[in-house]
Structure formats: C-alpha cells, structure tokens
Amino acid sequence: xxxxxxxxxxxxxxxxxxxxxxxxxxxxxxxxxxxxxxxxxxxxxxxxxxxxxxxxxxxxxxxxxxxxxxxxxxxxxxxxxxxxxxxxxxxxxxxxxxxxxxxxxxxxxxxxxxxxxxxxxxxxxxxxxxxxxxxxxxxxxxxxxxxxxxxxxxxxxxxxxxxxxxxxxxxxxxxxxxxxxxxxxxxxxxxxxxxxxxxxxxxxxxxxxxxxxxxxxxxxxxxxxxxxxxxxxxxxxxxxxxxxxxxxxxxxxxxxxxxxxxxxxxxxxxxxxxxxxxxxxxxxxxxxxxxxxxxxxxxxxxxxxxxxxxxxxxxxxxxxxxxxxxxxxxxxxxxxxxxxxxxxxxxxxxxxxxxxxxxxxxxxxxxxxxxxxxxxxxxxxxxxxxxxxxxxxxxxxxxxxxxxxxxxxxxxxxxxxxxxxxxxxxxxxxxxxxxxxxxxxxxxxxxxxxxxxxxxxxxxxxxxxxxxxxxxxxxxxxxxxxxxxxxxxxxxxxxxxxxxxxxxxxxxxxxxxxxxxxxxxxxxxxxxxxxxxxxxxxxxxxxxxxxxxxxxxxxxxxxxxxxxxxxxxxxxx
Amino acid sequence: xxxxxxxxxxxxxxxxxxxxxxxxxxxxxxxxxxxxxxxxxxxxxxxxxxxxxxxxxxxxxxxxxxxxxxxxxxxxxxxxxxxxxxxxxxxxxxxxxxxxxxxxxxxxxxxxxxxxxxxxxxxxxxxxxxxxxxxxxxxxxxxxxxxxxxxxxxxxxxxxxxxxxxxxxxxxxxxxxx
Ligand SMILES: Cc1ncc(C[n+]2csc(CCOP(=O)(O)OP(=O)(O)O)c2C)c(N)n1
Ligand SMILES: [Mg+2]
Numbered sequence: 001x002x003x004x005x006x007x008x009x010x011x012x013x014x015x016x017x018x019x020x021x022x023x024x025x026x027x028x029x030x031x032x033x034x035x036x037x038x039x040x041x042x043x044x045x046x047x048x049x050x051x052x053x054x055x056x057x058x059x060x061x062x063x064x065x066x067x068x069x070x071x072x073x074x075x076x077x078x079x080x081x082x083x084x085x086x087x088x089x090x091x092x093x094x095x096x097x098x099x100x101x102x103x104x105x106x107x108x109x110x111x112x113x114x115x116x117x118x119x120x121x122x123x124x125x126x127x128x129x130x131x132x133x134x135x136x137x138x139x140x141x142x143x144x145x146x147x148x149x150x151x152x153x154x155x156x157x158x159x160x161x162x163x164x165x166x167x168x169x170x171x172x173x174x175x176x177x178x179x180x181x182x183x184x185x186x187x188x189x190x191x192x193x194x195x196x197x198x199x200x201x202x203x204x205x206x207x208x209x210x211x212x213x214x215x216x217x218x219x220x221x222x223x224x225x226x227x228x229x230x231x232x233x234x235x236x237x238x239x240x241x242x243x244x245x246x247x248x249x250x251x252x253x254x255x256x257x258x259x260x261x262x263x264x265x266x267x268x269x270x271x272x273x274x275x276x277x278x279x280x281x282x283x284x285x286x287x288x289x290x291x292x293x294x295x296x297x298x299x300x301x302x303x304x305x306x307x308x309x310x311x312x313x314x315x316x317x318x319x320x321x322x323x324x325x326x327x328x329x330x331x332x333x334x335x336x337x338x339x340x341x342x343x344x345x346x347x348x349x350x351x352x353x354x355x356x357x358x359x360x361x362x363x364x365x366x367x368x369x370x371x372x373x374x375x376x377x378x379x380x381x382x383x384x385x386x387x388x389x390x391x392x393x394x395x396x397x398x399x400x401x402x403x404x405x406x407x408x409x410x411x412x413x414x415x416x417x418x419x420x421x422x423x424x425x426x427x428x429x430x431x432x433x434x435x436x437x438x439x440x441x442x443x444x445x446x447x448x449x450x451x452x453x454x455x456x457x458x459x460x461x462x463x464x465x466x467x468x469x470x471x472x473x474x475x476x477x478x479x480x481x482x483x484x485x486x487x488x489x490x491x492x493x494x495x496x497x498x499x500x501x502x503x504x505x506x507x508x509x510x511x512x513x514x515x516x517x518x519x520x521x522x523x524x525x526x527x528x529x530x531x532x533x534x535x536x537x538x539x540x541x542x543x544x545x546x547x548x549x550x551x552x553x554x555x556x557x558x559x560x561x562x563x564x565x566x567x568x569x570x571x572x573x
Numbered sequence: 574x575x576x577x578x579x580x581x582x583x584x585x586x587x588x589x590x591x592x593x594x595x596x597x598x599x600x601x602x603x604x605x606x607x608x609x610x611x612x613x614x615x616x617x618x619x620x621x622x623x624x625x626x627x628x629x630x631x632x633x634x635x636x637x638x639x640x641x642x643x644x645x646x647x648x649x650x651x652x653x654x655x656x657x658x659x660x661x662x663x664x665x666x667x668x669x670x671x672x673x674x675x676x677x678x679x680x681x682x683x684x685x686x687x688x689x690x691x692x693x694x695x696x697x698x699x700x701x702x703x704x705x706x707x708x709x710x711x712x713x714x715x716x717x718x719x720x721x722x723x724x725x726x727x728x729x730x731x732x733x734x735x736x737x738x739x740x741x742x743x744x745x746x747x748x749x750x751x
Contacts, residue, residue, distance in 0.1 A: 118590070119593075122593070122594060122597050123597060127643070127644050127645075130590075143644075147644060179644055180647050181586065181643065181644040181646055181647045182642070303642070304638050304641070305635065305638035305639050305642060307638075308631065308634075308635075
C-alpha cells in the first residue's frame with residue numbers, strides 16, 4: 001500500500017494512542033496539516049506560540065501520564081519549541097515533538113527557515129531523529145513514542161523534511177521495536193533490596209524522600225504500604241507533591257529551599273534516607289556537603305546515572321520504583337518509630353512553616369488556601385514560577401498524583417497557562433486551576449486566545465504582587481533591598497481577559513476571595529481572577545542559596561493564626 | 574580526588590551524528606577529550622570508539638552512565654583497570670640530510686618503526702605502539718627537526734576475555750562486571 005510520509009506519521013500517532021496534537025502550522029509542515037483531516041481521531045489544538053505547544057504537551061503528559069505531542073514548522077517554529085522541550089527534559093516528562101524541516105535537497109544550504117533543530121536539541125532531548133528516508137518514518141515514530149515513555153521518560157524530537165512528508169512510499173507497518181541501545185533495568189537487584197530492608201529494620205530515625213518517579217511509575221499504593229508498615233515519615237520533593245496524600249498522618253510536606261522547616265529538620269536529623277524516584281536536586285538538598293550528615297542513604301531510581309551523581313549512596317537500587325517497592329514491601333515487617341514520629345510532630349508544632357500570618361491585607365497564601373477549600377483538593381493545579389509556585393506548593397493540600405503540575409527543574413516562567421491548557425485538554429472532567437504570577441503569566445498570556453477558541457475551561461488565579469516577586473525577595477534579603485528591574489506595572493488583566501473573550505474579576509480584599517473563586521467555579525468556561533495581593537509578601541521558610549537544610553530562615557514574626565488546617569494531618573484537625 | 578587518565582571503549586550505531594552525540598556529552602559534562610578514535614568493529618552495523626579522558630574515577634563513571642543512556646550507544650566500558658592492549662599509530666616527518674639520514678634509520682630500526690617516505694630533505698616515519706613508545710621515539714628524533722606529526726590517538730582492547738559485546742549466550746557474565 002502506498003502512503004505519504006504525512007499519512008505514515010498520522011497512522012503511527014493513532015496507533016500510539018495520540019488524541020491531541022498541540023501545534024502551529026507553517027510551510028514545511030503543510031503536507032502534514034493537509035493530511036490531518038483524514039485522521040479524525042487526532043484533535044489539533046492551535047496554540048498561539050510554539051513554546052506553548054511544548055508546554056501544553058508537557059502539561060497533558062503530566063496530567064494524564066500519557067505521551068504528549070507538539071508540532072511546529074521548520075526554522076523559527078522549531079526553535080520556539082526549545083524552552084518547552086528543555087522544561088520537559090529536566091522534569092522527565094514524556095513528549096514527542098514533531099518539527100518540519102526544509103526539503104532534503106536544501107538541508108545544509110542555509111535554506112529559508114532552516115535550522116539544525118536536531119543539533120540544537122541534542123542536549124535537551126532523550127533522543128532525536130532527522131528522518132531522511134520516508135520508508136523509515138513508521139519505525140521512527142514507533143521508537144520515538146517508546147523512548148519517550150520507557151524507563152525514565154523524556155522528550156523525543158522527530159525532524160521531518162517537507163518532501164519526506166509529501167513523498168508516497170510502499171508502507172509496511174513497523175515490526176516490534178527492538179532498541180539494543182536502550183533497555184532500562186526494571187527489576188531491582190534482589191540482594192540490594194534485601195540490604196535496604198535490613199537498613200530499614202535497623203533505622204531509628206528514617207525518612208522517605210519521595211519524588212516524581214513514584215508518580216511516573218504509579219507506585220503510590222506501594223509507597224503508602226511501605227510508609228505505613230514501617231511507620232516511615234514521608235517527605236516529598238517539589239515534583240513529588242501528590243505522590244502521597246498530604247493529609248496522611250505520616251506526611252511531613254516538602255523538603256528543600258522552600259520546604260517545611262520540620263521536613264528539613266527531619267532530613268537533617270535522619271539516620272536513614274530512603275530516596276525514591278528523586279534525584280537530589282540542589283534546590284532539594286541545600287548545600288550538598290552538609291546534606292543529611294548522619295544518614296545512610298538508600299537510593300531507588302530507574303536511571304543508573306542518577307545514582308551517586310550528587311550524593312554518596314549506601315544502597316543503590318536501579319529499577320522501576322513500583323516493581324522495587326513491591327519486592328521491598330514483601331521483606332518489610334511491621335515496625336514502629338513512635339519516638340521519632342513524636343519528635344517530628346513536635347518540630348511541626350514548633351515550626352509550623354506554612355501557617356498564614358495575621359493580616360487584614362490580601363495575602364497570597366490565603367488565596368491558595370481558599371482555592372484548596374473551595375475545590376476540596378480535587379483540582380489539578382498548574383503553576384507559574386516564583387513565589388506563586390511556592391505558595392501553590394505549600395498552601396494547597398494535594399492528595400492525588402498528577403495534581404500538581406509545575407516546572408521544577410528548569411523553573412520556566414510562562415509554563416502555567418499552557419500547561420494548564422494541556423492538562424484540561426487531557427482531563428476535561430477535572431477542574432484545572434492555573435495559579436500564576438503577574439510576571440509569569442505575561443510570558444505566555446496569548447494562550448488565553450487558545451483556551452477560548454478551544455473551549456478549555458481553565459481557571460486562572462493571578463497572585464498579582466506587581467513584582468517579579470521571587471527575584472524581589474532575593475533582592476530584599478540578599479541585595480540590600482535594591483529592587484532593580486523587578487517592579488512590574490500593569491496591565492489590567494481583567495480588560496485583557498475580556499479582550500480575549502473570557503470573563504475576569506478583580507479582587508482587592510480578603511472578603512472577595514472566596515466569592516470570586518466560587519463564581520469562577522460556577523462559570524462553565526475559562527475564567528480569570530486578578531488577585532491584588534500584598535506586594536512585598538515573602539515565601540517562608542527559606543533555606544538561603546548555598547546554605548544547608550539546617551539553616552532555615554523562618555517567617556520573621558512567628559506568632560501565627562491557629563495552625564493552618566490545610567496541611568495538618570486529618571487526625572489533628 | 575585523583576585525576577587519572579581513563580580509557581573508555583564504546584560500541585555505537587554506525588549512523589550520522591553519533592560521534593557528535595558522544596562528543597557533545599563529554600563537552601556538556603565538562604570533560605576534555607584527549608583523544609578519540611573511531612572505526613569499524615566486528616559487528617557490521619556498529620562502530621567502535623576509543624576515548625581517552627582525564628578525570629576522577631567517579632566523574633568518569635558518571636559520564637559512562639550518561640553515555641550508556643544514549644540509544645545509539647550499545648555498550649560502553651571503562652577499561653582503564655583492565656589488562657589492556659593500547660596502541661596508536663603516528664606519522665612523523667623528520668628533517669633529514671644525507672649526513673643524518675642513516676642515524677635516523679638506526680633509531681627507527683631500534684623502535685621497530687618504518688620509514689614510509691623519503692624526500693630530498695625529510696623522511697617520514699610510521700610508528701605504532703603505546704603512547705610511551707611513541708613519546709620516546711619522538712624524543713630521540715626531535716633533535717633532527719620535526720616538520721609534522723600526525724597521531725591517531727589510542728585504540729585499546731582488553732587482553733583475552735569475551736569481547737565488549739560477546740556472542741549471544743557466550744560467557745555474557747564475564748562481561749557484566751561493568
Ligand atoms: C523564563 C524565565 N525568566 C526568568 C526567570 C527568573 N525568575 C524566577 S522567579 C521570577 C519572578 C517571577 O515573577 P512572577 O511571575 O510575577 O511571580 P512571583 O514570584 O511574583 O509570584 C523570575 C524573573 C525564570 N524563572 N524564568
Ligand atoms: Mg509577581
């Protein structure tokens with residue numbers, strides 16, 4: 001049977017289960033766009049900037065656990081994807097990026113809209129392909145999806161010359177993917193698992209550090225079983241949020257730069273760290289030479305290159321987190337760490353970390369907390385980057401995997417709205433809120449047009465502080481309060497929203513918060529709320545850059561409202 | 574941490590861009606490649622690379638693991654600690670006059686090297702051996718005046734054993750130690 005490259009590509013995507021493509025057309029991909037209508041299973045969502053196509057594919061992937069797909073034309077279309085691909089790469093998010101390329105005869109000639117996108121994305125993709133042989137395209141598509149989701153997931157790019165898309169060749173469906181160069185280990189080494197079980201049995205002050213790997217491998221139940229059987233306190237990384245219910249009595253929040261003081265104290269005092277599906281990022285560990293000084297470390301991860309990369313490890317176990325935890329759970333006998341857990345509870349009482357200070361002003365933390373209450377923790381939250389991101393992480397109580405979507409590794413401002421858009425497209429029945437900063441949102445605000453056109457009911461809460469707030473906070477604390485290039489003026493977001501065709505509300509007072517959120521929830525379509533929050537509110541606790549986790553800066557005025565209800569275990573409320 | 578010279582060998586897909594992928598990984602992780610030699614291997618679709626880098630054992634192990642993740646890299650080993658045969662080929666063009674030519678030939682003979690070209694004012698020596706041998710040869714002929722040197726960089730192989738990619742089922746275990 002004769003098929004064009006474009007048909008082979010579409011056919012391959014349908015077979016891989018693709019439902020949605022986030023894309024933006026141009027000359028080099030016209031043969032593909034012309035073919036798309038033949039494949040009604042493939043919904044195309046037209047973004048307003050290719051960066052957002054990649055972020056939306058990423059948001060879709062993080063919300064659904066499936067591979068997200070984005071599409072751009074050659075040259076500027078492809079180079080616009082770069083930030084989105086890098087964001088997905090650092091957070092191990094499975095996306096397949098498809099780019100058009102100039103026709104084969106023009107490659108290497110600096111032709112119109114030619115960029116070497118495989119060269120550019122070499123260090124930020126798991127793998128990439130330049131397809132020069134149309135007959136190989138079916139196999140490439142199959143391999144690309146396989147690589148994107150297998151083992152440690154990540155972005156894969158396929159660059160396809162225009163004439164390859166247009167050319168018709170005899171089509172033979174690709175046989176089984178056989179990648180001799182990529183065979184991740186899934187089963188953990190039994191002897192290592194035994195050693196881990198022994199360390200857990202002997203530990204007096206153990207903690208679990210749970211990362212996004214648990215969400216990716218779907219190991220939440222196994223994690224819970226492990227934690228409950230051996231009474232192990234669970235602390236998550238930023239991207240691990242949601243892998244363990246934060247209302248659980250063994251949940252002690254997040255560690256790291258803006259983690260809970262008590263979580264950082266626990267890590268610092270621990271005699272055993274069970275690190276699962278996390279990579280000891282410097283924002284999580286603080287000064288790495290002073291990280292968990294008294295602890296032995298068990299590190300479970302699917303990527304052997306993560307073992308020993310940043311911290312020394314006593315018991316490495318390479319493999320799929322879920323498979324390993326299942327094996328480990330078989331060896332764990334019930335243990336109690338009553339004294340240790342009591343100690344953690346005391347620290348939590350003495351250093352509540354995320355209680356909201358008393359103020360008549362409109363506090364951003366209060367907005368997030370109200371969002372939690374109104375949505376009852378059932379929403380998917382996508383965030384911008386900066387203070388808004390940290391408040392969204394701290395003051396919303398997450399209890400399901402895939403419910404917190406944030407650019408952790410790259411810290412990409414502008415991620416929030418397109419990621420929320422992707423999440424909503426993938427999970428139309430879920431409530432999706434984008435908690436964003438006034439700075440971050442302005443980097444990708446044009447996607448308001450996309451959510452209106454595509455009827456994606458994304459709700460947007462801007463924590464509008466009139467500043468690039470996180471940078472301002474650093475200037476305040478570490479640069480003598482010299483606010484250089486951080487004040488932001490305007491725009492009128494409500495007018496902007498109206499201009500794009502969605503309703504917006506301005507909220508300036510505390511009393512207005514809840515009704516506004518309720519109104520947004522009651523509205524069937526997308527909705528934007530501009531919360532004018534305290535301009536110089538800071539994110540606490542904070543481990544200053546370069547300091548160890550033991551050196552936590554806490555909010556200056558420790559007297560607080562009755563401990564916040566959001567993050568305390570159910571049993572304590 | 575002690576920095577030492579490491580020899581890595583890799584079997585990679587024989588496809589365009591693979592050398593770039595490998596070299597780019599060393600660059601990104603901050604390694605200076607001292608030499609890299611690429612050629613065919615015993616497998617029809619695979620090339621063999623020998624890469625020499627300076628680094629601490631842990632940092633080299635880190636790049637080795639990163640290399641291993643590249644789908645185009647089928648197998649990569651750090652064979653520094655193995656009992657290995659390491660060789661390189663050098664072409665050395667030495668200034669020569671009728672007065673010095675025989676003395677040069679004598680040195681070349683001692684090193685079991687060959688003269689592969691003779692011109693009016695030069696001879697070109699072809700030498701194979703480990704870096705030390707080539708270094709010693711260079712030292713001895715330097716006095717005559719060296720016009721040009723080309724060296725391939727090291728290629729290396731473990732002595733005995735099953736090879737980097739043993740045939741299916743054959744003593745795969747011996748090879749799994751890395
Ligand atoms: C693309 C990009 N540029 C610059 C930065 C550096 N940066 C980190 S946080 C931040 C401020 C973000 O401001 P805003 O979105 O208003 O959030 P806020 O901190 O005020 O909540 C900046 C500029 C970044 N993370 N990403
Ligand atoms: Mg701001």
